[in-house]
Amino acid sequence: MKNGIAFLVLLAFNFCFSQSKFNKADTEKFQKTINSEYADAKKSPLMEEDLKTFKTLEFYPIDAKYFVNAKFVKAKNEKVFEMKTTGTRTPKYIKYGTLYFKLNGVALHLNVYRNIELSKTEEYKDHLFLPFSDLTSGKESYIGGRYIDLKIPKGNTIAVDFNQAYNPYCAYNHKYSCPLVPLENDLNVEIKAGVKTFH
Template sequence: MRLLSFFLLFVSWFGIAQDKFDTAASSAYQKQLDKEYADPKESPLMEQDFKTFKGLDFYPIDAKYIVQAKLVKSQSEKPFEMKTTGTRRPMYVKYGEARFILDGKSCKLNIYRNIELSKKEGYHDYLFLPFSDLTSGKETYIGGRYIELRETKGETVTIDFNRAFNPYCAYNHNYSCPIVPLENDLAVEIKAGVKKFHD
C-alpha cells in the first residue's frame, strides 16, 4: 500500500509540475506578445489605438488547451497559393495533420509551411497553424487565429492554444493576412489565447 500511495503521489506531483511548467511558458509568451504590441516599432496596432492600449485581452491560461496531438506528416504534397485578405498569394505546402481529442470530440488541424519564409535564416523549421472555432466571430476574431510551431522529428506535436494570436489584419486593415482554410474550422470552443480586439 505504501508503494502504491507513493506512486500515486509521484504521478500527481509530476502532473502538477508539468502543468505549472506548461502554463508558465504560456504566460511568458503572452507577456512577450503584449510587450511587442505596445512597441510602435513592432506592433500592428494603428496609431490611434496606442492611446488606450493597455495590453491584449487574453482568456485565462488553461492547461486543458495544451494538447499533445498525433502528428501525421504529409508525403509528396504540392505547394499551393494561400488565399489572403488582400491580393497577395504566398506559397505554402501542407506539412502534416495534427489529430487530438478536445472536449470529447475528435479534432484535426492541417499544419503548413510558408515556402519563402522557410528559406530565411532562423525560419527553416517554422510552421504555421491557422484555425477557427466556435468562438470565432463571438468572443474571438471572426477570421480565426494563428499559432506558430516548430518542426518536430517525432510523431507528436504540442499545440498550446494559450498562444493563439490574431492575424495582424484584425488590428490594421493595411495588412494582408492568410485566410484560415475551411478544413481548419474546429467544431469546439477554444477558450484560450487572444480574444477579439474591439467589441
C-alpha cells in the same frame, strides 16, 4: 512591414516546441511578450489611435486543458499552393502534415502548413504555420480565426498550446495582408484559449 507576412513578428513567442507538459509560465511569458510588442510604436500593428490608449490585449483564462500532445502525420505528395489572404498577396505554402488530438473528449484534426519562402531562411527553416477557426470566431475571438506557430517535430507527436493562439495583424489594422484560415481548419468546437477579439 505593413504588406509583409503578418505573423512574422510573433514567431518568437512560441514556447511549446519540444515540451510535452503544460507550463503556465510559458503562456504568461507569451502574454507579457505580445503585450510588450504591441505597446511598442516601432513594432506594434495597432492603428495610431488604438496605440495611444493600449494597455493589454484581452486573453482567455489560461487553461491546461487547451494544451495537447497531438499525433503528427506528415503529408505525402502535396503540391505547393497559393494561400488566399485578406489582400492581393498570395504567398506559397505547402501542406506539411496533419495533427490529430482530443479536446474535451472530442476527436479533432488540423492541418499544418509550411511557407515556401520562409522555409528557405535559416531562422525559420523548421517553422510550421497552424491557422484555425472555431465556434468562438466572430464572437469572443477574431472572426478571421487565429494562428499558432510550431516547429517541425523530430518524432510523431507535437505539443500544441492553444493558450498561445494569437490574432493575425489584420484583426488590428486593415493595412495588413493576412493568410485566410483554410476551410479544413475550421473546428466545430469552442477554443476558449489564447487572444480574444480586439475591441
